Amino acid sequence: MLSVARTRRNFLEYALAGAALGLVLAAPGLVPRAEAASAPKAIPAELLVILATQSDAGGISPELAAIAELHAGQLGFFHSFQLIKKETFALEIGGSHSHAVPDGGPTLDVTLASAGKDEHGHVHYTLAAGLTSNSTTSTFNIVAGPKQRVIIGGPTYKSGTLFFSLRLAP
């Protein structure tokens, strides 16, 4: 019985030693969580509301000329990009910004769920259906870095297609 008790005590000592060693080794992985307090509480953001059409009549708004993503690749079949609205605002962690497109268009809500000290942002996007019969509603989680452009589009609006462009730390 004495040897059994001694063996159990030794096992407990080894287990405690192993757990302590595990914590020491895991500490580097846990430290960044503690540094989260140094991350910004808000990130500046820029929202563009764009109407794209296949007509050549409208041309491209000057503010959109430098956005290569609109003119090339899969969106290349649109010939006209008109800036409907431009907003700049500070997006706080846990805070939201909403933009409703007038005349029955969809609504985009963005919420900054978290932010890194280099202004990476984890943003919740909700594109709510407008008044058109075929409108849909979708929710996305997107993690993007500063100046990275996130373009969400597709809803039919008037004679064209709507796009929302959001950039953090533009």
Add this chain to the structure above:
Amino acid sequence: MSLSHETMLDLMAYADGETDAEVSARIEKLLDESAEARDVVAAMKGPVSAVGEHIAREAEARSVRAGGDSIADAVMAKIAPANVTSLAAAREKRDGRGRTALVIGAIVAIAAGVVIYARSASDRAPGDSPMASMAPSESVPAQVTSPPAMSSAEPLEGVMANAEPPEVTIKSTTSHDVSVLVVPAVAAAANANGNPASVIVWVGDNPGGKN
């Protein structure tokens, strides 16, 4: 039997040589007169005494052969050495098991540390930056497969910041037509700062998706 109980006791004591002079004289007188008394004394001194003496001699002989002077020594001498384990050897063996357990425990602890570190690192945003976050509000969404990259942009020389495209996860949609298009980082001639990687999420007006 005509001898009394007391007489029998005296006869046994006489046979063992334990009687004093007075009793011895009385017993010897009785022995002269009684054949029964002589038979009792003869029986006491005969076979019984021979057996006792034999036992005594055998015990003495065994003790001498064993080289000891006590029963304990004789008993210990009879115990097979193979059945006895050295205390020092047992302690050494136990300590060996303890070291093995310590090594295994250390390996397990190291593995646990690596796993914890890896999991904590994977929780961080791209760019390995710490994140300040709000409380999580919803369950883990379904992950969207990677889309094909756009091909029309002409990449130029130079390494761009934020070359990794944004990470997109669809949480819910009522659209039947959702696509994620990755636009790689390019250094556009018209833009001195170039364009970091970006993403286009296409949500078609075609209901039929799942929440």
